[in-house]
Amino acid sequence: MCRPVKAARSEAESPAAIPPRTAPAPRERCFHCATPCPPDAPEQDGRRFCCRGCLAVYQVLTNNGLGHFYDLGQGAGVRVKEEPASGGRWDYLDDPGVRDRLLDFREGNLARVTLHVPAMHCVACVWLLENLFRLREGIGSSEVNFPRREVSILFDLAKVPLSGVVALLDSLGYPPVLRLDAVEGRRARPSFKRLYLQLGVAGFAFGNTMLFSFPAYLGLEPTAAAGLSRFFGWLSMALAVPVVLFSAADYWKAAWQAVRRRVLTIDFPIALGLAALFGRSAWEVMAGAGPGYFDSLTGLVFFLLCGRLFQQKSYERLSFDRDYRAFFPMAVTRRRGDGEETVPVSRVKVGDRLIIRHRELLPADARLVRGRGLLDYSFVTGESAPVEKRAGDLLYAGGRQMGTAVEVEVLRPVAQSYLASLWSREEVARPRSGGWAGITDRVSRWFTVTVVGVALAAAAWWAGRGQWGVGLWAFTAVLIVACPCALALAAPFAHGAAQRRLGLAGVFLRSADVVEALARVDMVVFDKTGTLTAPGQEETVWEGDELTVAERRAVAALAGQSAHPLARAMVRAVGRIERRIEVAAFHEEPGFGLSGEVDGHRWCLGSAAWLRRNGVPAPVGGVADQAEVWCAVNGRLLGRWRFRGRLRPESAPVLRAWRQAGMRLALLSGDQARERDRFAPLFGPDAEMLFEQTPAAKLEQVRRWREEGRVVMMVGDGLNDAGALRASDVGVAVTAGPGEFSPASDVILEGGRLDRLPAAWRLARSTTRLVRASIGVSLVYNAVGISLAAQGLLAPWICAVLMPLSSVSVIALAVGGVRWAAARLGLPTAHAISPETSTLEAVAV
Amino acid sequence: MSALYFLIPVSLLVAVVFLGWFIWAVRSGQYEDTSTPALRMLADEEAEPGAAPRVTDPTPKQEKRE
Numbered sequence: 001m002c003r004p005v006k007a008a009r010s011e012a013e014s015p016a017a018i019p020p021r022t023a024p025a026p027r028e029r030c031f032h033c034a035t036p037c038p039p040d041a042p043e044q045d046g047r048r049f050c051c052r053g054c055l056a057v058y059q060v061l062t063n064n065g066l067g068h069f070y071d072l073g074q075g076a077g078v079r080v081k082e083e084p085a086s087g088g089r090w091d092y093l094d095d096p097g098v099r100d101r102l103l104d105f106r107e108g109n110l111a112r113v114t115l116h117v118p119a120m121h122c123v124a125c126v127w128l129l130e131n132l133f134r135l136r137e138g139i140g141s142s143e144v145n146f147p148r149r150e151v152s153i154l155f156d157l158a159k160v161p162l163s164g165v166v167a168l169l170d171s172l173g174y175p176p177v178l179r180l181d182a183v184e185g186r187r188a189r190p191s192f193k194r195l196y197l198q199l200g201v202a203g204f205a206f207g208n209t210m211l212f213s214f215p216a217y218l219g220l221e222p223t224a225a226a227g228l229s230r231f232f233g234w235l236s237m238a239l240a241v242p243v244v245l246f247s248a249a250d251y252w253k254a255a256w257q258a259v260r261r262r263v264l265t266i267d268f269p270i271a272l273g274l275a276a277l278f279g280r281s282a283w284e285v286m287a288g289a290g291p292g293y294f295d296s297l298t299g300l301v302f303f304l305l306c307g308r309l310f311q312q313k314s315y316e317r318l319s320f321d322r323d324y325r326a327f328f329p330m331a332v333t334r335r336r337g338d339g340e341e342t343v344p345v346s347r348v349k350v351g352d353r354l355i356i357r358h359r360e361l362l363p364a365d366a367r368l369v370r371g372r373g374l375l376d377y378s379f380v381t382g383e384s385a386p387v388e389k390r391a392g393d394l395l396y397a398g399g400r401q402m403g404t405a406v407e408v409e410v411l412r413p414v415a416q417s418y419l420a421s422l423w424s425r426e427e428v429a430r431p432r433s434g435g436w437a438g439i440t441d442r443v444s445r446w447f448t449v450t451v452v453g454v455a456l457a458a459a460a461w462w463a464g465r466g467q468w469g470v471g472l473w474a475f476t477a478v479l480i481v482a483c484p485c486a487l488a489l490a491a492p493f494a495h496g497a498a499q500r501r502l503g504l505a506g507v508f509l510r511s512a513d514v515v516e517a518l519a520r521v522d523m524v525v526f527d528k529t530g531t532l533t534a535p536g537q538e539e540t541v542w543e544g545d546e547l548t549v550a551e552r553r554a555v556a557a558l559a560g561q562s563a564h565p566l567a568r569a570m571v572r573a574v575g576r577i578e579r580r581i582e583v584a585a586f587h588e589e590p591g592f593g594l595s596g597e598v599d600g601h602r603w604c605l606g607s608a609a610w611l612r613r614n615g616v617p618a619p620v621g622g623v624a625d626q627a628e629v630w631c632a633v634n635g636r637l638l639g640r641w642r643f644r645g646r647l648r649p650e651s652a653p654v655l656r657a658w659r660q661a662g663m664r665l666a667l668l669s670g671d672q673a674r675e676r677d678r679f680a681p682l683f684g685p686d687a688e689m690l691f692e693q694t695p696a697a698k699l700e701q702v703r704r705w706r707e708e709g710r711v712v713m714m715v716g717d718g719l720n721d722a723g724a725l726r727a728s729d730v731g732v733a734v735t736a737g738p739g740e741f742s743p744a745s746d747v748i749l750e751g752g753r754l755d756r757l758p759a760a761w762r763l764a765r766s767t768t769r770l771v772r773a774s775i776g777v778s779l780v781y782n783a784v785g786i787s788l789a790a791q792g793l794l795a796p797w798i799c800a801v802l803m804p805l806s807s808v809s810v811i812a813l814a815v816g817g818v819r820w821a822a823a824r825l826g827l828p829t830a831h832a833i834s835p836e837t838s839t840l841e842a843v844a845v
Numbered sequence: 846m847s848a849l850y851f852l853i854p855v856s857l858l859v860a861v862v863f864l865g866w867f868i869w870a871v872r873s874g875q876y877e878d879t880s881t882p883a884l885r886m887l888a889d890e891e892a893e894p895g896a897a898p899r900v901t902d903p904t905p906k907q908e909k910r911e
Contacts, residue, residue: 068888072887072888123884123887123888124888126881126884126885126888127885127888130885144881144885145877145878145881146878146880146881146884147878147880147881148878191877192876193871193872193874193876193877196871196876197868197871197872200864200867200868200871201864204860204864204867208857208860228846228849228850231850231853235853235854235857
């Protein structure tokens with residue numbers, strides 16, 4: 001019997017939506033992790049827990065005297081999501097080759113390891129991780145670095161192996177993230193020690209020499225206490241020597257390299273000015289001719305170092321530099337004889353047989369030997385539907401196996417897989433900074449030439465008059481007064497201030513000079529899946545008669561057997577499975593659908609063709625723009641679901657804002673052109689929308705636009721469009737939280753806050769204008785000062801005051817101006833934690 | 846006035862001692878992480894062996910995402 005399908009209605013009549021789940025009665029929350037408890041939740045000591053995992057952790061903590069954990073943060077525990085892995089999962093860590101690369105140091109049996117634990121999120125976590133020694137004999141002290149989400153553990157190798165330490169963390173709900181790049185030795189952890197020391201010495205000298213210069217500032221005649229005046233001069237010189245030798249060392253090096261490469265960067269005039277200052281001041285002191293300008297010298301070095309620190313202190317939590325190795329697991333299961341062993345990925349050789357289980361990532365190009373391959377390549381191609389592979393098929397690295405375990409034979413070494421080749425293409429491997437000269441370097445080039453020219457001309461002019469003394473004085477005075485400090489300070493301080501304000505708004509820049517690139521952007525390219533649409537959420541529309549509760553449960557039970565994303569979407573749409581429901585005779589035909597028996601009824605879920613194949617009269621020809629799943633029971637058609645990626649709420653307003661700003665837009669998507677009509681009105685008629693783009697094609701397209709002369713900003717989710725992100729002028733990765741994975745990109749947008757991008761762009765433009773203004777102001781300073789100096793008219797006290805004054809005023813103008821611009825754009829002044837980022841657990845796909 | 850010839854170097858010496866402490870602090874890594882100590886301060890109580898949590902309310906007030 002054929003039930004008429006109501007789906008033949010037109011869009012005008014709204015289809016019946018699935019009745020909303022009645023809100024459950026407020027359930028108790030787990031004492032450990034604060035998620036709501038199901039009805040049959042375990043209980044102990046009068047407290048409820050959501051699962052056995054949480055209960056287990058509770059027991060461990062209370063039995064070892066660590067109950068204070070719950071006083072520090074109620075419900076602060078991390079939910080232990082998966083079953084504790086069968087023993088042996090961490091065994092590969094005891095392999096000396098692997099272990100010794102992971103350890104920070106080792107002396108006899110004493111070892112220390114630093115592990116990245118993104119799951120820590122609060123005071124209670126920090127406290128617990130620093131009290132690990134109470135839980136396992138052999139573990140000594142441990143120290144947490146919260147901004148980096150790292151814990152350093154000291155332990156005795158004789159009593160507990162490294163695998164034991166990691167297993168302990170895992171069992172508490174704090175699994176360390178062990179990625180390939182940690183073992184392969186790219187541990188770039190910036191240490192600012194040297195910079196702090198240089199800053200400290202310079203600041204110390206600056207403060208003290210300023211005190212010694214007070215008489216000069218006040219214009220007191222040295223004749224009153226000439227001896228003291230000379231004494232102060234010598235003291236100032238003594239203080240300035242370590243500054244010149246140590247604090248300013250990097251400038252000498254950079255200037256020397258600039259000379260050798262014949263490129264004039266900002267460091268050259270700085271070095272020249274410092275040398276002139278020191279030389280002139282030392283001469284004055286030694287000849288008894290005056291107090292010198294050591295306060296200006298040390299002050300200039302101090303401010304320059306402040307600017308550098310400001311610029312380099314990017315957010316420690318974020319790691320912008322990850323390549324494919326950051327995504328790959330460290331170890332994989334390899335078949336050896338009749339058994340299996342867990343080996344580090346670096347040991348995998350061509351010809352090895354690997355066993356890839358459910359949700360594991362394939363680390364190398366391989367051929368499928370046994371099992372049914374269902375590989376999710378969303379990481380590589382962006383397509384969400386898994387690809388079915390049969391024995392003998394070629395599998396590319398980067399695919400995630402969904403379903404039962406498969407056995408594969410490795411064809412190419414890990415580093416030579418297709419994925420790695422994508423990452424190492426020329427555009428991708430190019431270092432990000434240094435693509436084009438910043439404004440500072442451009443100005444400094446002609447600035448240096450001009451200043452040196454004027455100085456030489458002045459000296460020559462006076463020398464021509466026979467007044468060598470005045471000539472020498474004029475020469476050094478010009479070099480001193482022509483303060484490059486504004487040039488050197490305006491850009492770093494303004495960009496640094498902008499970077500900080502944007503960070504507060506959830507827009508994290510890799511470094512301060514991204515601000516400059518951001519300001520020049522005139523084209524914005526969007527990825528579709530995961531960027532404009534929210535990942536893992538879809539709009540679901542049910543067309544058909546209302547399903548009873550029993551029917552919905554049956555559908556959920558059946559769909560829950562499959563790992564296909566549409567099946568998972570159906571489970572989400574229909575409601576969680578509350579009771580264990582037996583499904584008999586389950587059969588899944590990849591690309592078509594599922595069938596099975598529940599309570600004696602035969603269910604069929606899938607495409608129309610699948611239903612027809614099973615004897616259900618389903619209509620031919622579906623709506624082209626949406627994924628759909630038909631449903632039938634006992635040969636009777638019930639209806640269908642239609643799924644559509646849900647747009648992020650910010651997407652439409654952001655696109656409108658960009659269009660109003662006159663920005664050129666484009667869309668690059670790996671999916672089929674199903675949704676062109678949906679996005680066309682948002683993007684407008686001038687935008688280019690390209691579909692079915694592979695990652696390589698996206699990269700090529702971005703390159704082509706750049707060759708047309710456009711400055712391209714690419715916005716993507718950072719996974720399969722990583723190549724395109726890197727190839728663009730500014731790559732923006734949209735992630736759920738700052739602790740998330742993101743490959744090399746210039747900007748990370750926290751919590752998917754697309755709406756912050758236009759404001760960020762405007763702030764970048766304001767900052768650039770501000771920097772130009774600061775440089776302009778300082779050029780005025782310099783013009784006045786140089787003209788006076790060239791004529792030999794400059795009184796010493798003017799020189800002494802002008803330099804620190806100009807430095808401070810430039811900094812104040814830069815930072816204050818950026819703050820004002822940011823306030824005008826409505827950017828927040830404090831870090832607001834959006835609900836999506838309140839926990840930093842890595843988001844499961 | 847001539848006392849200054851003595852006093853200034855002495856005060857400079859005292860200042861240098863402080864600079865030395867600063868250098869020591871930087872080199873021993875105290876500036877590596879300036880935010881975790883703030884968190885640690887909030888949890889300064891020692892764990893008592895065998896103690897149960899003092900919180901008696903079984904329903905945590907903190908809202909958490911499911």
